[in-house]
Each structure stands twice: as C-alpha cells, then as structure tokens.
Ligand code: SF4
C-alpha cells in the first residue's frame with residue numbers, strides 16, 4: 001500500500017489498537033454490524049481495518065473497500081455503551097473519514113455529499129425564504145431558534161407554529177428564527193473536515209451575538225454543542241446550546257395537557273441521549289402533556305435503537321440504513337402491542353425514517369407547540 005498521510009488516524013493509534021486486542025465485547029451493540037452480519041463492519045472489524053491502514057498493511061487494490069468501512073457507522077455511540085474500555089469508536093471513525101477524504105480515498109457517495117453542500121444550503125435558504133417569521137417576538141435578542149434543516153426542507157408547514165412555541169418558552173421573551181441554516185453536519189460526516197471547519201467558523205460568526213441557541217433537532221444540537229466545542233469553533237458567547245426538549249422541560253408549567261388517547265412511546269435519539277446525556281427532558285415534557293409516563297421501547301436510554309438515519313448511512317449504505325429503520329419500526333410495533341400509538345423522538349431524521357415505515361412518529365417540538373397555553 002502506498003504510504004498515505006493519515007495524521008488524525010495516526011493520533012488515534014491507541015484507540016484502534018485497543019480494539020485489535022479485544023474479544024469484540026461490543027459486537028451486539030452495533031446496528032450496522034448486526035444488519036450486515038459481517039465481521040468487517042462490526043466496531044472491532046472497522047477499527048482493526050483503520051489500524052491496518054495506518055500501518056500500511058492493506059494491499060492497494062483493497063484500500064477503497066477498507067476505507068469505505070469508515071462510513072459503515074451511524075455514529076450512534078452504542079458500542080461505547082458496551083465497551084468496558086470506553087473506546088471512542090465513532091469519534092475515531094470521524095477522524096478516519098477526515099483523513100480518507102483528504103487523501104482522496106473517501107467513497108464516491110460521501111464525496112458527492114461534500115461537493116453538493118453549497119446546493120443543499122441554497123435549497124435550505126430558498127425553503128426558509130418562503131416562511132414568514134416577522135410576527136415572532138425577538139425578546140431581548142439573546143435567544144436564537146434553529147428549527148433544523150430537515151424540518152425546514154421537509155416540514156416547513158409546521159415551522160411557524162414551532163417558532164411561536166419557542167418564542168413563548170424562551171427566557172429572553174422571544175427568539176430570532178434562524179431557518180436558513182445548516183450546522184454543517186453533512187460535511188463532517190462526509191469527511192470534509194476543512195469544509196466543515198470553514199462553514200462552522202462562519203456559523204459561529206453569524207450567530208456569535210447570541211448567548212442561547214435552541215434547536216429542534218438532536219443532530220443539530222449535538223453538532224453545535226459537542227462537535228463545535230470539540231473542534232474549537234464554538235462562539236465564545238454561547239452560554240447554553242440545547243434541544244427544545246430541554247427548554248420545554250424547564251417550563252412545563254406553561255404547557256397545557258393534551259387530550260391524547262393514543263399510546264405515547266418515547267424514542268431516545270442517539271445524539272440527544274448517548275451523545276449529550278439528555279434522557280429525562282423528553283420524558284418530563286411527555287409526562288406533563290399526557291399526565292402519564294410515556295411507554296418505553298424494549299431498548300431505551302443508553303441502549304436505545306438507532307434509526308439508521310445518521311452518519312450518512314442512508315447515502316453510503318442505503319440497504320443497511322433501511323434494515324436499521326425496519327428494526328426500529330418493529331420495536332415500536334412491539335411496544336405498541338396492537339394499540340394505536342405514536343412515537344415521539346427528538347431526531348428529525350428518525351422521525352422521517354419511522355414515517356417511511358408507516359409508523360405514526362412525531363417530534364417534541366410540535367407537541368410543545370400543541371400544548372402551549374395561549375394565555376402563556
Ligand atoms: S470498542 Fe471496546 S468493546 Fe468494542 S471492540 Fe473496541 S475495545 Fe472492544
């Protein structure tokens with residue numbers, strides 16, 4: 001194999017080596033490995049492959065297939081919850097993607113996502129322009145509401161209602177709606193680290209005057225709060241970056257109970273739960289709205305099931321992503337046990353994935369909007 005510059009992966013040698021000597025303890029945790037039933041795409045197999053890349057042990061002809069396994073990951077973090085050594089597999093693979101993108105070894109599908117990012121931004125801006133937020137009170141100007149690009153692109157009819165709800169909950173007495181926005185996660189997942197950092201710095205500059213960012217999407221919240229900080233691009237003024245469920249959970253006294261006869265099932269979004277440790281707020285909101293604890297899926301909290309919608313998996317491995325979303329849909333049906341049910345999640349992509357499987361799925365934002373007392 002030709003020697004490649006893999007600086008980020010070289011710096012992760014301790015992590016990749018750790019897996020090499022491990023008896024695959026986390027194997028049952030990985031949704032991708034379970035769906036494909038191949039050793040090459042369980043965490044142990046992928047980390048071992050990345051280790052071999054850094055040691056130039058992979059025959060040149062095999063490099064594309066080996067490199068592609070860095071994208072056989074939704075970044076769900078489930079392997080880490082079973083790893084006794086707390087090995088950060090998802091973070092390591094994100095660094096591997098960055099190196100492999102830079103060395104020209106990223107899969108075509110991932111490269112296309114990075115190259116198509118400007119067009120994606122233009123589509124988001126166009127969708128946001130069609131929405132009228134002029135009546136939303138801005139309060140003292142400290143809070144920015146970021147609906148998330150999935151909502152703006154695919155569910156724009158509900159965006160205004162959601163913004164009204166957040167404006168009523170925000171401690172600053174209102175919010176500025178930032179709808180023409182993408183946190184840059186697609187670039188990060190594609191491996192275009194340079195492009196991501198450039199975009200993130202621009203975001204931090206544009207939103208640098210706010211102290212409080214609220215978003216309706218778990219992926220967006222995780223990127224802005226965790227990844228921007230980890231990669232040193234968060235704005236210094238950002239005091240609180242949170243998901244709308246966290247804001248609503250502190251304000252349940254403002255929420256009216258809903259008349260909801262369906263069984264309400266809660267789904268822990270990977271980025272919200274394992275990614276940021278936010279498990280209780282969505283449950284507190286649902287309890288306040290329905291007067292009862294939501295039904296849990298068979299696997300929840302740290303062991304919750306990934307919908308397959310993250311980490312670019314639907315683009316790089318669409319069949320696997322579909323298998324993952326079917327597994328989650330089956331788990332929801334099992335929890336519903338024949339009753340009419342709705343699943344509430346904090347992840348816009350999971351919601352879309354479940355709906356594609358014929359499951360009634362909703363998000364916390366809209367439930368909050370439904371339940372806000374008009375008299376405030
Ligand atoms: S992530 Fe942990 S449990 Fe999984 S293979 Fe690596 S060292 Fe073993």
Ligand code: SF4
Nearest residue numbers: 030073074076077079
């Ligand atoms: S983060 Fe999730 S998808 Fe990625 S290797 Fe770990 S368990 Fe598998």
